[in-house]
Amino acid sequence: MENFKLKFFCFAAAVMTVLMNVSPVLAENAADIAVAASTKPWWVWPLILLVFCFVLGVVAVLAGVGGGVLYVPLVSGFFPFHIDFVRGVGLMVALAGALAAGPGLLRRNLANLRLALPVALIASTFAIVGALLGLHLSNLNPNIIQVLLGVTITGIGFLLLFSKNTEKPVVTKQDAISMALGFNGCYWDDGAKEIVDWKTHRTIPGLLLFILIGMLAGMFGLGAGWANVPVLNLLMGAPMKIAVGTSKFLLSITDTSAAWIYLNKGCVIPLIAVPSIVGLMLGSLVGVRLLAVAKPKMIRIMVICVLFFAGLKAIDKGLGLGLLG
Amino acid sequence: MTTQDDARLQTPAEQVVYANILTVGVWASLALMVILYCLYVFGVIAPHVSFDVLTANWGKGVHEYLQITQSPNGWGWVALLNKGDFLNYVGFGLLALMTNFCFIVLVIGFAKKKDWVYMSISIVEIVVLTLAASGIFGSGGH
Numbered sequence: 001m002e003n004f005k006l007k008f009f010c011f012a013a014a015v016m017t018v019l020m021n022v023s024p025v026l027a028e029n030a031a032d033i034a035v036a037a038s039t040k041p042w043w044v045w046p047l048i049l050l051v052f053c054f055v056l057g058v059v060a061v062l063a064g065v066g067g068g069v070l071y072v073p074l075v076s077g078f079f080p081f082h083i084d085f086v087r088g089v090g091l092m093v094a095l096a097g098a099l100a101a102g103p104g105l106l107r108r109n110l111a112n113l114r115l116a117l118p119v120a121l122i123a124s125t126f127a128i129v130g131a132l133l134g135l136h137l138s139n140l141n142p143n144i145i146q147v148l149l150g151v152t153i154t155g156i157g158f159l160l161l162f163s164k165n166t167e168k169p170v171v172t173k174q175d176a177i178s179m180a181l182g183f184n185g186c187y188w189d190d191g192a193k194e195i196v197d198w199k200t201h202r203t204i205p206g207l208l209l210f211i212l213i214g215m216l217a218g219m220f221g222l223g224a225g226w227a228n229v230p231v232l233n234l235l236m237g238a239p240m241k242i243a244v245g246t247s248k249f250l251l252s253i254t255d256t257s258a259a260w261i262y263l264n265k266g267c268v269i270p271l272i273a274v275p276s277i278v279g280l281m282l283g284s285l286v287g288v289r290l291l292a293v294a295k296p297k298m299i300r301i302m303v304i305c306v307l308f309f310a311g312l313k314a315i316d317k318g319l320g321l322g323l324l325g
Numbered sequence: 326m327t328t329q330d331d332a333r334l335q336t337p338a339e340q341v342v343y344a345n346i347l348t349v350g351v352w353a354s355l356a357l358m359v360i361l362y363c364l365y366v367f368g369v370i371a372p373h374v375s376f377d378v379l380t381a382n383w384g385k386g387v388h389e390y391l392q393i394t395q396s397p398n399g400w401g402w403v404a405l406l407n408k409g410d411f412l413n414y415v416g417f418g419l420l421a422l423m424t425n426f427c428f429i430v431l432v433i434g435f436a437k438k439k440d441w442v443y444m445s446i447s448i449v450e451i452v453v454l455t456l457a458a459s460g461i462f463g464s465g466g467h
Contacts, residue, residue: 040380043366081384082387084386085383085387092420095421099350099424100352103345104344106336106344107341113340113431117446124454138387139386139388195334252347253454256421257454259421265387273417274359274362275362277355278355
């Protein structure tokens, strides 16, 4: 088993290294990237993307993060596509993953409809605002979006590093809105072999934060599981399993509204989108199987490092400093 | 004693229907997406934007790209369904419409339960998603 893990990590590292070398990461400026893009035959790009996204899908599952949050910073940093297209495809990638995961979560009661629907309404509405704002800023100057994306990605890195989610938060008193909307339920805990009853609190601050989450999801095409889970779990007091399941289901609604904006604006290029979606979904399926044998903690640390690097690179690119290549 | 058979753990009927529709819809959309993509990249159906033009311009912002490639925005792609690249939008559109279909099921389920608050939330969500899909917000200005 150890041997298998070692082989897998070597393979993933090798693929990442090769991909980053064939990508225009070493190009020094936009002109070089354009040249690098035009010197390769067109069919190389979908193939590279397919393999890259497959590895990304595996790593994302093992690290417990969504595909979109890795896809946007890495593809915008290392591929020759404009950030408008990367964000559009990033949303389609996150949407496909969330929609595919939805049925299993709903059937097992791990995604709670009553908790998800009001939150989704807020997030999806503001995802439209975020998408429009993001496209407007990008039209003014794409570097603004690059810098904001970099700051957000670096922030996500810190969030993943420092947030300590709680398996079963203690909620002593359910607030009135939570009670009225029925933000409570129960699920079967297979580990403890018992039914876990849960309820939430701090509904208003939670719902207000989903305004911001929706905007960020729409603006950067990141998906928003990284933000949904801490708000549902740490702030509102939903158990970890419910927070994760509901967050994934929630993404299928939030990302739908933002994805339509990007689709209607022409930001989804099929040549880029389909290999990205298929690669990430296949990678996720393999990732789920590897979860039993891999060391998620080590991979999570690796992903946090990648996020810091991708975030700083986006800031560097946006500010035109050229410190990170 | 609480067990796995506890009635409280039963998944609500509308949630099961939602999951069933999603299962079929998502995998059908993805299968369609792959088939249409193959027709496109293997040259069975000629694209509107040639691969050379595409790769030379995908580093430009979307407004410039659309102008150079004379590509439509909004629902303009429907008029170009005879082109390999825009045919792929059928798969994307279907995938993005799944949530709307599923919410119609929710509205019916909540109405049957006389849960007017959640029925209203579901209806408003359908309106939001439909507005997003309509192109009212997305297709302006280039």
